[in-house]
Amino acid sequence: MSGFHAIWVVFTDIVPYLLVLTSIVFVHEMGHFLVGRWCGVKVDAFSIGIGPEIFGFDDKRGTHWRLAAYPIGGYVKFHGDANGASVPDNDSVDAMSKQERSVTLQGQPVWKRALVVAAGPGVNFIFAILLFSGMFYISGRNELPAVVASVAKTSVAATAGFEPGDKIVAIGATKINDFNDVQRIIMNSAHVPLGVTVLRHGQTVLLQVTPAAVVIKSSLGDQTIGRIGIQNDASPGAWQHISYSLPGALRAGSAETWYWVANTGTALKRIVTGHASASQISGPIRIGALAGKMARSSFDSLISLMAILSVSIGLMNLLPIPMLDGGHLLFYAYEAVFRRPMSERVQEYGFRFGLATVAAMMIFAISNDILQMLHLV
Secondary structure (H helix, E strand, O other): OOOOHHHHHHHHHHHHHHHHHHHHHHHHHHHHHHHHHOOOOEEEEEEEEEEEEEEEEEOOOOOOEEEEEEEEEEEEOOEEEEEOOOEHHHHHHHHOOHHOOOOOOOOOOHHHHHHHHHHHHHHHHHHHHHHHHHHHHHHHHEEEEEEEEEEEEOOOHHOOOOOOOOOOEEEEEEEEOOOHHHHHHHOOOOOOOOEEEEEEEEEEEEEEOEEEEEEEEEEEEEEEEHHHHHEOOOOOHHEEOOOOHHHHHHHHHHHHHHHHHHHHHHHHHHHHHOOOHHHHOHHHHHHHHHHHHHHEEEHHHHHHHHHHHHHHHHHHOOOOOOOOOHHHHHHEEEEHHHHOOOHHHHHHHHHHHHHHHHHHHHHHHHHHHHHHHHOOO
16 A cells, blocks of 8 residues: 555545544443533543553543544543442442542432433533534535435336326425435335325326335445336436525434434344344444545435434444443333332343443444455345
8 A cells, every 4th residue: 555545545545534423422322421510420530442451531520531542532530439430339338438439420319320321422412413403504405305206117116106297295294305305214114004195187086006125235335225117307407406494404414413323223223123134234344444435425324324323333332231321221120110229130141231232233233344345234
């Protein structure tokens, strides 16, 4: 690799990756940090990255801020925690004075602990809304009318009765604003019957169609999507540029975030149930390559990727797996219902299981990345 090419790779792939991932990790951990401080919990450490420390300092309230060598995560370590995953150090907490115990996470009421834990994923969703809203407010959005330009012969759309010139106004109970809405719903509805309302010569017509499932290659691996066999007019003159007021941008940003919450949740469900390939689960290698590709495409594309990944990380952290935020919330829910914490032994085995599960997920994702690079999946 030449020196120039190495520098080019750093600035086009590595720097965007670090920008995207570090920003998302920072806001996630900042959610835990701010709500923890607000609840009166002392924070011992705030780390961006894991592993050996590159740089660090202590603030006036005793929190050690650190930048670590491996930019694949981060953590907030509260007083009384055994580690950055908020595993309680029960022996240490039991030996504390009442005053010192009052500033630990374990010393807070269960609702405060739950609020601190939920703040990380919650801020991820807020961050996504702000990113999408800012992008829409500054750049607007280009849209294509939801008008059918052509219908493929022998397609499910032809069988359902679609005709060129049909304007799609609703799919099920969902109002359609542009052709992007149509594509998103159909792509996520393979083998799912849909009622499509169209305007044809001024008359409302209801068509029933079930998208066929097709497998496509993407930068994230094989993906199964739905198709019905219609095309729109994508010529330059067909595009419409939409500008947004600030309230309008916030509404559009919130709607876009909700779409990606639902889409990501559906994708996870399809993978778990075996209806989609697990090869599309990506690790840091493919995310880094995708970040570089988006950065070279446009700044808006990079911002969109950052928002989508923020949603994904927020949802992944809510999975009910010990070591993740969702696992902690599961323990707190048990405590709230039964008015006592789950036994220390059960929690210990739960955290061990969670650690093994998270490690296996990371190894699987990185293996997917490597196999994808070698074109073996």
